[in-house]
Amino acid sequence: MAAGEPGEPGDQGGYGFRFLPQKTFASLSSQESTGRLRQWSMLGRIQAQAFGFDQVFRAYRKDDFVMAFFKDPNVIPNLKLLSDSGQWITLGTEVKKIEAVNVPCTQLSMSFFKRLYNEDIVRDNGHIVKCLDSFCDPFQISDELRKVLLLEDSEKYEIFSQPDREEFLFCLFKHLCLGGALCQYEDVINPYLETTKLIYKDLVSVRKHPQTKEIQITSFIFKVTAYDSVGMCYPSRKSHEQTFSYFIVDPIMRHIHVLYHCYGVGDMS
Template identity: 65%
Template sequence: MAEGHVKPSAKFTFRFLPLKVCRWLESKDVKELFAKWSMYGRMAVQAFSFDQYFQAYQKDDFVLAFFKDPNVISNLKLLSYSPVKWMTLGTDVKKVEAKHVPCKQISMSFFDRLYSEEIVKESGHIVKCLDVFYNDFCISDDLRKLLLLEEYDKYDIFSQADREEFLFCLFKHLCLGGALCQFEDMIGPYLETTRSLYKELVSVQKDSETQVIRTISTVFKVSAYDENGMCYPSTQNHEQTFAYLIVDPLKRHVHVLYHCF
């Protein structure tokens, strides 16, 4: 994971886009699912614009400039722990960590192996198992075993490279949910919600010569530190507390996907 102690580049400046909201997150069906998964009111999608040309190799400059920008400091939302309430970053970030997250997948057929490997039945029902506890998670079906337990005999149906893909990361986050998550019996809601969120956040383009559709977004999983330690996405580490920056280099937009467990 690369660390950015470097002085932020003066050329990256950001503007908050309060009117560019993720309307999909506000739909009734999605609200109900996120409430069931204990993620509603704990997730945010925000948009910012930037005026300069971006290339992926500028990752550390870009992310540090983002967290040091006054428009980000005063508008970037996060949840405080005690009391639990939404606040803005509002602190002088000294250091950032930005991990590049591959974002090449353009088809939900990526998950077809859940059926062929009988994690999910043809009917869409997720195969159940005896309860196993792993960290903060109760594993009561083969899907969660696949997501969490490396010793599970079907763990390798998704390679390490597969698991690093942004599409897989979103799917895993939605399946694991929040602290009081009520799990689904059917795979459908997880796949449909993953597809919709991915489509909302990731930009694609058709190559004019080959006619092949490809993603053009660059994704970083980020954390930021002030003089007291980690300050974003939270002061406490958890697999389900995360923040991603999804950068569209053509529109020069950054979407921030945030969740606090």
């Protein structure tokens, strides 16, 4: 029986974790990426961290896994989040409850977004089609792209089905398009697509199937919220569509990549 299977004595002790500070994420730290994140008001408010774990990952035990993560003495002093004043801090409270929502991750190609061109949301030259200004609080909608992302009653909303919208690739793209509190939107789509692709490749693990030789995604992804005795404490005390934490679990390498963002005014300098 492999380590960590139900019924083993060691299983009751749960998972052990370790912080991996040497792991860097070029998709968030390269000069080009930081320039874009600054423009989108996300710089200094988005971060990826890596942790390792020591037992076989069981997707059906994800809640136990995530709770063990928040309780681990190697996680508590290292897991970063933003305070209300915009300072990076660690979680100074005891987690009592967690929610870990499965996020599907099946897309292997950026052709997933081709329909934006086919439906005249983006022109062939990459320019995003403009529209009359409207608001979907707190977001200003001034182009067809944001309409498709935000307005359920818009005529082209259904070009992405509900399962499409739940895909991690779509979630990442939408988060970058909507940005932070002082987001300066792009006129062309390429910066959004390129940055989405870079972050996706940086965080998600793939392997070639030994028999079929097909590329397979091996990561499991969860959107994570944690609660203490007062209420929600992670990723923030305040709920917002653009405040999130995704746990991307690689069961083969036994790594977790934590992608975190807290909505607000990003670094402008």
